[in-house]
Amino acid sequence: MNKLSHAFVLLTLLLIMPLFGQSQCKQFAKQVCKKELTPYIHNGNYNAAILTEGETAEMYKTFYSKQNYRVYICESSAMPRIHFQVLDINRNVLYDNKKNGYKMKWDFMPESSQQLIISLKVEDGENDSDGDPISGCVAIMIGIKQDGNDSP
Amino acid sequence: MNIRFSLFITSLTALLILVTPGCKKDAENTDENTSEQTVTVDSIDQQLVKDVKAVKEMFYSMPSPLEVAMILKDAGETYNQELLNPLNHTSRYVTTKSQALNLGIYTTDLSYSSLYDQTQTTIDYINAAKKMAEGLGIMHAIDNQTIQRLEANVNNRDVILDIISETILTSSSFFKENQREAISTIVLIGGWIEGLYIATNLVEKTPTQKDIDSNELIARIADQKLALNTIMKLKEKNKSNGNLDEVMADIQELKNIYDEIEIETSKVVPVKDTATNVTTLKSETSMTMTPEIYKQLKEKIDVIRTKFIS
Numbered sequence: 001m002n003k004l005s006h007a008f009v010l011l012t013l014l015l016i017m018p019l020f021g022q023s024q025c026k027q028f029a030k031q032v033c034k035k036e037l038t039p040y041i042h043n044g045n046y047n048a049a050i051l052t053e054g055e056t057a058e059m060y061k062t063f064y065s066k067q068n069y070r071v072y073i074c075e076s077s078a079m080p081r082i083h084f085q086v087l088d089i090n091r092n093v094l095y096d097n098k099k100n101g102y103k104m105k106w107d108f109m110p111e112s113s114q115q116l117i118i119s120l121k122v123e124d125g126e127n128d129s130d131g132d133p134i135s136g137c138v139a140i141m142i143g144i145k146q147d148g149n150d151s152p
Numbered sequence: 153m154n155i156r157f158s159l160f161i162t163s164l165t166a167l168l169i170l171v172t173p174g175c176k177k178d179a180e181n182t183d184e185n186t187s188e189q190t191v192t193v194d195s196i197d198q199q200l201v202k203d204v205k206a207v208k209e210m211f212y213s214m215p216s217p218l219e220v221a222m223i224l225k226d227a228g229e230t231y232n233q234e235l236l237n238p239l240n241h242t243s244r245y246v247t248t249k250s251q252a253l254n255l256g257i258y259t260t261d262l263s264y265s266s267l268y269d270q271t272q273t274t275i276d277y278i279n280a281a282k283k284m285a286e287g288l289g290i291m292h293a294i295d296n297q298t299i300q301r302l303e304a305n306v307n308n309r310d311v312i313l314d315i316i317s318e319t320i321l322t323s324s325s326f327f328k329e330n331q332r333e334a335i336s337t338i339v340l341i342g343g344w345i346e347g348l349y350i351a352t353n354l355v356e357k358t359p360t361q362k363d364i365d366s367n368e369l370i371a372r373i374a375d376q377k378l379a380l381n382t383i384m385k386l387k388e389k390n391k392s393n394g395n396l397d398e399v400m401a402d403i404q405e406l407k408n409i410y411d412e413i414e415i416e417t418s419k420v421v422p423v424k425d426t427a428t429n430v431t432t433l434k435s436e437t438s439m440t441m442t443p444e445i446y447k448q449l450k451e452k453i454d455v456i457r458t459k460f461i462s
Contacts, residue, residue, distance in 0.1 A: 029321070029325065041317055043215075044318075045213050045320070046324040047211040048325075051208060059211035059213055060385065065437070068430070092420070106431070107431065110433040111434050111437075112420075112436065112437035113375035113378060115381065144218075144222055146222060146225070
């Protein structure tokens with residue numbers, strides 16, 4: 001019966017852990033990442049996932065002419081560095097944070113509306129104390145700043 | 153006992169397999185998306201293709217209701233309250249699809265009114281959005297504390313925009329957390345159509361070719377052709393959802409008209425201003441749309457929006 005209980009607990013944990021991770025990721029995006037966009041206002045869209053070192057994510061998004069944007073890549077602590085690039089639709093590199101001291105924020109203003117790709121990779125780091133690859137929450141946050149002329 | 157134990161483990165393994173399709177589906181979708189992507193990037197090197205195929209998570213981000221309203225405002229247009237979805241319509245929305253569409257619609261309306269400092273309207277519309285969110289099971293997206301915070305900051309537009317952004321984040325993360333991303337897409341489509349409806353109704357009734365070529369707001373309306381690509385990708389990601397399929401039938405008709413609009417963008421050159429640390433993505437764009445196509449577009453948007461708020 002002990003074996004049965006242990007198996008049940010183990011499998012229950014396996015089932016609920018991903019949900020717990022998602023929930024933690026949501027709180028992290030809301031409480032930590034959003035603040036870093038100031039004075040830009042977060043657009044509200046939730047783009048976050050649990051990633052492990054070596055894994056990549058991409059976001060496709062249309063950015064509009066003459067709007068001021070901030071891209072902020074936010075990761076939970078103890079994660080390895082993140083390498084991110086902003087690419088045009090033909091995958092030409094417009095920004096590479098590796099060439100900018102691994103800065104996680106990039107402010108830009110497109111002259112023409114266009115679709116861009118934000119591509120990121122969690123770099124390989126030192127494994128945790130058990131030798132397992134490190135995983136954590138990574139969020140792609142998009143902030144917008146209103147034009148100076150905003151009187152009603 | 154051994155047989156019972158084996159049966160128990162077998163049952164739990166079966167349960168695990170049943171629960172796993174959510175992850176498997178994501179992996180399948182990623183494969184589909186990446187394989188499609190390689191079709192359009194066949195000129196790039198093999199390493200890049202390998203990297204794209206290894207992408208674990210693909211996000212397709214539509215403009216949020218707040219973003220839609222900001223684009224409207226920055227195109228320099230005026231405020232017209234008559235264009236908003238009437239508040240007394242809330243009781244009409246009892247199905248998941250209508251509540252999701254109108255959560256997006258009311259959120260665009262409240263974002264639009266907040267950007268023009270229409271504080272009482274903003275409060276009224278956040279209450280309408282609250283009803284839609286509650287109908288969809290998101291009890292905490294807009295709670296009484298949110299509304300009290302909004303009322304206490306009626307003269308502080310930044311705080312109001314932050315509250316709106318937070319409510320959108322709470323609902324979009326709720327849907328992702330609960331594997332209801334199709335509903336999240338429907339919310340965004342509702343908000344997006346509302347933005348198009350407001351925009352097309354702020355433009356003069358029958359714009360000439362000269363108006364079309366020079367009007368900032370018409371240019372932003374034409375730009376939405378790009379957002380349609382994202383909607384199509386989101387549809388692929390959320391296969392076989394009846395509610396989304398119904399909404400997409402309307403969106404496909406709109407896309408057929410948008411396909412008639414040609415947009416060309418030159419090579420993008422990033423230029424960084426070292427004083428402000430802001431990079432300008434320099435490029436030129438040309439858009440070709442006739443008054444006839446614009447007319448068809450406006451009529452189709454009116455029809456879809458009328459259907460969504462009915």
